[in-house]
Amino acid sequence: MPSSERSRHTRRPPRKKACNNCTKSKVRCSLERPVCSRCRSTGRTCEYPTSSPPNPQASNRDPAASYLDTDICTTPRLGPVPSMPIALPFSATPSSIWSPRDLPPRNLAQRAQRTEGLDLSEVELVPSANAEDIRDRWLRPYILPPLGHEEIPKVYHPFTLQFISRILSTYPRVMLQNGGIPPIIHHAQVEGTKMPRGLANCYSLVRLWLQAAPGSETMVMDTLEKEMERLYEEPLEHDYEMLAAFQSYLIYTIMVYFSPHNGPSLVNDRMMITLMEMAFRTARNGLFCSAELSHTRPTWESWIVVAAKRRAIFTMYMFSSVYNADRLLPNFVADEMRGVYAPGHKALWEANDRDVWNREYDRYLSQWEDGILEISELWRSAKTGSIETRERIERWSRSIDEFGMMLFSVCAHIHGC
Numbered sequence: 001m002p003s004s005e006r007s008r009h010t011r012r013p014p015r016k017k018a019c020n021n022c023t024k025s026k027v028r029c030s031l032e033r034p035v036c037s038r039c040r041s042t043g044r045t046c047e048y049p050t051s052s053p054p055n056p057q058a059s060n061r062d063p064a065a066s067y068l069d070t071d072i073c074t075t076p077r078l079g080p081v082p083s084m085p086i087a088l089p090f091s092a093t094p095s096s097i098w099s100p101r102d103l104p105p106r107n108l109a110q111r112a113q114r115t116e117g118l119d120l121s122e123v124e125l126v127p128s129a130n131a132e133d134i135r136d137r138w139l140r141p142y143i144l145p146p147l148g149h150e151e152i153p154k155v156y157h158p159f160t161l162q163f164i165s166r167i168l169s170t171y172p173r174v175m176l177q178n179g180g181i182p183p184i185i186h187h188a189q190v191e192g193t194k195m196p197r198g199l200a201n202c203y204s205l206v207r208l209w210l211q212a213a214p215g216s217e218t219m220v221m222d223t224l225e226k227e228m229e230r231l232y233e234e235p236l237e238h239d240y241e242m243l244a245a246f247q248s249y250l251i252y253t254i255m256v257y258f259s260p261h262n263g264p265s266l267v268n269d270r271m272m273i274t275l276m277e278m279a280f281r282t283a284r285n286g287l288f289c290s291a292e293l294s295h296t297r298p299t300w301e302s303w304i305v306v307a308a309k310r311r312a313i314f315t316m317y318m319f320s321s322v323y324n325a326d327r328l329l330p331n332f333v334a335d336e337m338r339g340v341y342a343p344g345h346k347a348l349w350e351a352n353d354r355d356v357w358n359r360e361y362d363r364y365l366s367q368w369e370d371g372i373l374e375i376s377e378l379w380r381s382a383k384t385g386s387i388e389t390r391e392r393i394e395r396w397s398r399s400i401d402e403f404g405m406m407l408f409s410v411c412a413h414i415h416g417c
Helices: 003-010 020-025 037-042 105-114 132-142 158-168 170-174 197-210 217-233 239-258 269-284 300-326 346-350 354-367 387-397 402-415
Strands: none
Touching (some): 158 239, 170 197, 197 239, 217 239, 217 269, 346 354
C-alpha cells in the first residue's frame, strides 16, 4: 500500500469540537447534541461550529438584546493595543464635554435654580465599620468558608439573569438622550456648574463608545481604558467625588460588558476587583446619614449622596451576579449589606427643591415610625411571608420608583416574599 494511502487510512479521526459558547468561555464541553449540559444549565442556545464562513453581521449584534442567545461575558484575548499619542479630551473643563445645557430647555432653568444652593461636599455620614467586606467579597467564590459556616449559594434562574441584564444594559444608553440620567445617579449631581469631572467625562465617553465610527474602535478602547485607570488612581478629597468616580467606573463596566467592540467584552476579573475596591472606598465613609440612624431628617445634600451610594452598590451586586453566573461561579447573599436601607420613596429621589424634599421626608418619617425598611428584609429569613414582613414590604412597594421595583423583583424571585 502506498505510503500516502496508508497515512490516509491511519489518520486519526477528527476531534469533536466544543460548542461555540464553551469554546469562548474556555471550559470543557460535554459535546451533547443538540444542547450541551452547560448551555442547558444557563438557558442559552447551543451552537456547534460549522464549515460555513462566519456571518459578517454577527459582530454587529447587540449582546444586550440576546443575553441567553450568545456568550457575551467572556474574558477576551486582546492583542497589544498600539500606543497612540492621544491626550484625553477630558482634562479641560468638564462643561466643554457635557453640561446641563443638554437637558431639555423647558426644565433646565427651573432645575438649575432649585438646586443652585446645593453643596454636595458638605455631608454628614457615619463611617462604615464593615466596608472592607465589600472589597473582599470578590474572593468569596474562590475561598471555602470555615467548617460549620458553609453558605448555600443563591440560585439564579436564567430568566432572572436575563431580566437583570436587560435593565442594566439600558443605563449607559439612557445617557445618550438629552437629560438622560441613569437611576444610580441623582439629578443634582449633573445639574448646575459643579458636576464632578468623572461624571462629565462619563457622559462624553459613553457617547464615544456607543456611537463609535467604524475603524475608530481601537482609539475608543484606548481612551476608555485610560479614563478608567485615572478614576482608580486619582486621589480624591470629597465623598461626592469618590461617589462620582465609582458611579462612572460602574457605568463603564456595564457598558463594555453588554456592548463590546469587535468581539467579546473587555470585562475580566481584574476589572471586577477594581470595581469592588472603588465600592469599598465610597462605602467606608458611610452608607447612612447620621440623622437617619436617629430617625430624624438629614440635610438634603447628605441624603442625596448616601442614597446614590446605596443605589450604585446595589447595582454593582446585581451586575456581579450576572458576571459570576456566566463563569459558573457561586453567588452568595450580601451579608455585609444587611441592615442597609432599601431605596426610598420615588418622591424623595425626584424632588427638585429643598422645600419639597423636606416636606416629603417628614411624611416619609411619619410612615416609617417602626423603622425604615432594610434591604435584608427582602431576603429569605424566618420572617419571610409573615404578616408583619408582608405589610412592611407592601407599604414600601407602593411608593418606590422603577429602580426600587427592579430590585424588589430580583429579590422576590430569588428569596420569595
